[in-house]
Amino acid sequence: MIFQSINPFSKELIGEHEVLTNAQLNQKLELAESAYKNWRNTSFQERADKMKKLANILREKKQELGLLITCEMGKILPEGIAEVEKCASNCDFYAENAEKILKDVYYDTPFKSMSVYDPSGAVFAIMPWNYPFWQVLRYAAPAIMAGNVSVLKHAPNVIGCAKAIENAFLEAGFPEGVFQQINIDIPQVESVIASDIVSGITLTGSEMAGSSVAALAGKYIKKSVMELGGSDAFIVLNDADLEKAATVATQSRMLNAGQACICAKRFIVTENIADEFSGLFAQKIRDLKQGNPLQAGINMGPLARLDLAENLNRQLDKSLKQGAKLVVGGERDGYNFQPTLIDFVDSNNVAFQEETFGPLATIIRAKDENDAVSIANNHRYGLASAIWTEDREKAYKLARKIESGNVFVNSLVRSDSRIPFGGIKKSGYGRELSEIGIKEFMNMKSLIIE
Numbered sequence: 001m002i003f004q005s006i007n008p009f010s011k012e013l014i015g016e017h018e019v020l021t022n023a024q025l026n027q028k029l030e031l032a033e034s035a036y037k038n039w040r041n042t043s044f045q046e047r048a049d050k051m052k053k054l055a056n057i058l059r060e061k062k063q064e065l066g067l068l069i070t071c072e073m074g075k076i077l078p079e080g081i082a083e084v085e086k087c088a089s090n091c092d093f094y095a096e097n098a099e100k101i102l103k104d105v106y107y108d109t110p111f112k113s114m115s116v117y118d119p120s121g122a123v124f125a126i127m128p129w130n131y132p133f134w135q136v137l138r139y140a141a142p143a144i145m146a147g148n149v150s151v152l153k154h155a156p157n158v159i160g161c162a163k164a165i166e167n168a169f170l171e172a173g174f175p176e177g178v179f180q181q182i183n184i185d186i187p188q189v190e191s192v193i194a195s196d197i198v199s200g201i202t203l204t205g206s207e208m209a210g211s212s213v214a215a216l217a218g219k220y221i222k223k224s225v226m227e228l229g230g231s232d233a234f235i236v237l238n239d240a241d242l243e244k245a246a247t248v249a250t251q252s253r254m255l256n257a258g259q260a261c262i263c264a265k266r267f268i269v270t271e272n273i274a275d276e277f278s279g280l281f282a283q284k285i286r287d288l289k290q291g292n293p294l295q296a297g298i299n300m301g302p303l304a305r306l307d308l309a310e311n312l313n314r315q316l317d318k319s320l321k322q323g324a325k326l327v328v329g330g331e332r333d334g335y336n337f338q339p340t341l342i343d344f345v346d347s348n349n350v351a352f353q354e355e356t357f358g359p360l361a362t363i364i365r366a367k368d369e370n371d372a373v374s375i376a377n378n379h380r381y382g383l384a385s386a387i388w389t390e391d392r393e394k395a396y397k398l399a400r401k402i403e404s405g406n407v408f409v410n411s412l413v414r415s416d417s418r419i420p421f422g423g424i425k426k427s428g429y430g431r432e433l434s435e436i437g438i439k440e441f442m443n444m445k446s447l448i449i450e
Contacts, residue, residue: 001185003156008074008302008335009293015072017159019185025192028182032122032149033197035177040119040147044099047145054172055091058084058137065133065164067294072158073129073304074335075256076293087137093417094438098145101435102442112449117442119147120223121199124192126213128205129155129304130259136165138415139202139225142438144178148199151192152181157304159183189213194220200441203227204261207355207381207426225430225440227261227422229355230383232413233376233402234264237369238272240388241410246280248412249361252386254288254339257300258359259308261427262384262406262413265356266345268372271365278343278363282328285339285361302335303358309337312358316340319351324362347378355381369398377403383423384413405431 005015020028058065066080075083102117123143127135132154140150154162162181169179184192193201193216200223203213210228217224234252236245252264269277293301303309313332319342320326329340337358345352345362352362366372369389376385384406387395392409399407405423406413415421415433422431431437 003159003183005072005157005160007071008304008306015160017156017163017183019183020188022188022191025182025184025188028151028180029122029192029195029197031177032151032180035175036119036121036149036197039144039149039175039178042147044102044145047147048095048098050173051091051095051141051145054168054174055088055095057168057172058088058091061168062088065161068160068164069132069158070293070301072160073132074293074301075259076298076301079256083131083134087133087141090134090137090417090433091141094141094145097435098142098438101438102146109448112447114447116445116447117146117439118445120441120443121148122195122197123148123150123441124198124201125150125152126189126201126203126205126209127152127154129158130256130261132158132161133165135204136162138432139437140165140179142433143441144174146438146442148441149178150180151198152179153184153189153192154181190216193217193222198222200224202430202432202441210428223441225422225432226428227383227430227432228426228428229381230261230263230423230427231265231352231355231379231381232262232383232404233379233385234267235366235369235372235376235385235387235398236267236269236273236277237372237387237389237394238270239390240273241390242273242277242280244410245388246277246284248386249281250284250288252412253361254285254300254359257303257337258339259304259357261355262415264386264413265360265362266352266376266379267361267363268366268375269363270368270372274343274363274365278327278341281361281363282341285328285341288339290336290339300339300359303337304335306335308357309335312337312356312360315350315354315356316342316360319345319349319362322349324349324351327363329359347375352379369394373398373401377401380426381423382425383427384408386411386413 069080329338382404420431
């Protein structure tokens, strides 16, 4: 079996990648096990030196790697380059902080007692195509700095990115087997999870994929971290800076052609300012330029695959039949889905109930701030939310009521190496980044010495 990588803008075939045979896969897992026995015993300084070198390689090759991202999944080139730079910064963060984060913890007891953090084995990662470098380095940098090794199953349309990441690890001096990309098909996933060397599974992807993999992780009693779907609420209250809110709303919904779990998707606006906000939002969407993602001045490229554009078209058509009003956009040409805004969406609308993975923004009108919070919480997803108001104290109180893993006030929702990131409800469980993320796949071992 062969996976194909197709440039979503030019439709050009840019790569073919053979799926591993079961025998080849077993060899990869044996190599991971062999590498782990040595890697777990290396010092933090040795790991940090290599991780710093990896960061430097990513920065030196950011143009080349950003271009690869653009060609494989279609995001505009500046976004691809910025993604590589963010990966480098994450490598630096864990190179500089892993030893401090994982230091022994002592307890106040009459005897000597402490917790120590030991690596656990191989982290098996199943990663998506939408941020083909960041999603990988987000988990890999902390996991490997902690003394674990990793095997990566990347999305079939970005195998070129997976191979480039593995090559970067090797170029940085990491021993063979510490980080491996394994080109496998879905039926082979269970055998990897069942492998004794695999101690944990991390997945970023759809709710359906997470449910299937989490069930396998439970079957084989393996720790798992899941970052799944999102339908993030972007709440705009009466006293918000509407100009700034509309600017960030456009960025949040249309970045990466709207193909991100943490893109704002439900814009919940109090009715007193809804007309004004809708007008500002619509104008900023109209100002976006869609086209060749390699061309300067273009704000948005195509969607990554044709089926994604077709599904978004289905959701738009159905939402309009259910009573939503088209404000701007609404056209599709193959992979290219025009940046679109619809208004007067309610909780029974498909655009409210389903995750819309593409440049489709929806406005839901709320009676007041309490109604806005109630609407935000009326969803099976709980990844991230945003609140826009000039009253910081009110924002804090409302933020505590919102059911999600992250709440940002007057700011773009984003991930940061220093801050834990993850969701609740059907958006998953566990956390990545910060000191919480690096500890997810560690064995916190208690030592008691009388």
